Amino acid sequence: MSLRLNSSAITRRHWLEFTIEAVIRVLGFSTIGFVLLIFLFLLREGGQAFFEVPLANLFGTRWYPTFGLYGILPLLLGSVLVTVSAIAIALPLGLATAVFVREVAPRWAREILKPLIEVLAGIPSVVLGFFGMTLIAPALRVTFDLPTGLTAFSGALILAYMALPTIISVAEDALDAVPKSYRDAGLALGATQWQIIWRVVVPAARSGIVVAVMLGMGRAIGETMAVMMVTGNAARMPLGLDALFRPVRTMTATIAAEMGEVANGSTHFHVLFAIGIILFVVTFLINLTAAASIFKKRRRGGLR
């Protein structure tokens, strides 16, 4: 009797175990489902744009949706210009800071620097955009004697600071993964700490630093609010030497600024989703490349 009771309790426990495990398995795979779902719904609303708008128009140089001109080239180049300039500012600053924090700084300096960089990572982009609009843009206008301070450069500056926490923390991990024996070998050869840093440690960490730059770039190209608030949003081709100091418009800002005003199901609506598809694919490729080198390095022991 008691034996039977026992076995039914065990069966119940077995079923409970089985159910819970099944639920957890489903939750585990949910992320794959969400990525697919996101892509599916972008395609559902944006795919038609590639048929509704002739490709010559879609990849043209003029973005005037009210006249049926949906050339996304100026937006694409706007995003590229702002992102590349942001990385050009953030890479040297970020790498220098990571090296300083990891290799040079005394303990007390590190304990001040790291929380401050974490604070930066936490500041909402709309707050940075607001700050850029009210203080940085006017300052730039006066300093460089420009007609407006809302330029690609203002956007790049803000984006650089938004990418810095990512770049610094990933670069730090990369420097950290360089074995101590490398440094010891440098010391044994009579190198100074400075020489060891730049001729041994940083070169050994270089692929991790590349990952840092890519992740920072992924963050910068997808950034929306801050960019929309400080770049002036003029949809013109950012060509010529002074493009950096003129207003520019990015893909993200275009979606955010115009989606609220278009009719659902219109061509304009579909094109905005199509821009979403482009952003999705670009960030997907950037992160895929970064992930590939992370996986490879992990197998070799440590990210570097």
Next chain:
Amino acid sequence: MRQRMITQRVGFAILALAALVVVGPIMLIVGTIVVRGMNAISWEFLTAMPRDGMKAGGILPAIVGTIILTLGTALAAIPVGVGGAIYLAEYARDTFLTRAIRLAMINLAGIPSVVYGLFGLGLFVLFLHFGTSILAGSLTLAIMTLPIIISTSEEALRAVPTEFRTVSASLGGTRWQGIRHVVLPQAFPGIITGIILGLLRAAGETAPILFTVSAFFLPRLPQSPFDQTMALPYHLYVISTQVPGMPLDIQYGVALVLLVLILSMNLAATVIRSYFRRKRQW
């Protein structure tokens, strides 16, 4: 030799300068917003409805809206995120599919926030007919926070030594009992930290809620999950770009409230993490 040491001195000074260039503006931003924002902060500002086209009165509906959205996000994201982390840390083996999950997480983390907004609009607002609502916005934000919650929770679970699981099994516990009664309680502080870090991102985001929840101006509190609501980040965007003649003090005031909310969540996460790290026996 001496020259090499001089090079090193100068080099280190340049590195220190770079670090200063990085953190200087951070202090400037936070400092300016705190100093200028304080002028606007009053009891009325925090607890009254906006008046005169938002140029006077308070920002209560925006504060409440952000809190509700964050809670909604938590409700949706915590079970899925922690469950996903348990799978990755406790059940998953290193197979092709597991690697696909990790890849999906990396990509989910990298998708631009405005694309989440488009997705939320396409799926929740239009396809599922939730309309622009708290429900649609919370679900959109929840999916966005998943990768953060999963990766930090997984790390917390993995940090629990294997011995805890073996001991539980040796006492006749099943795998789930071991996780439920031994591993999860041990990893709890780490998981909470991860959840706060994820929610903090949700609370500060504007782009995903642009087309899924946000009301430009709505001087009442939401009554149901299908209502629209104001929210702090979107409100800051609106009053700093869409409303001409908005007093600067109010703009700084909203920025300060948002910043305090985010930074205090950040601080809570850091404190919980360091407190339990010190208390931990293993």
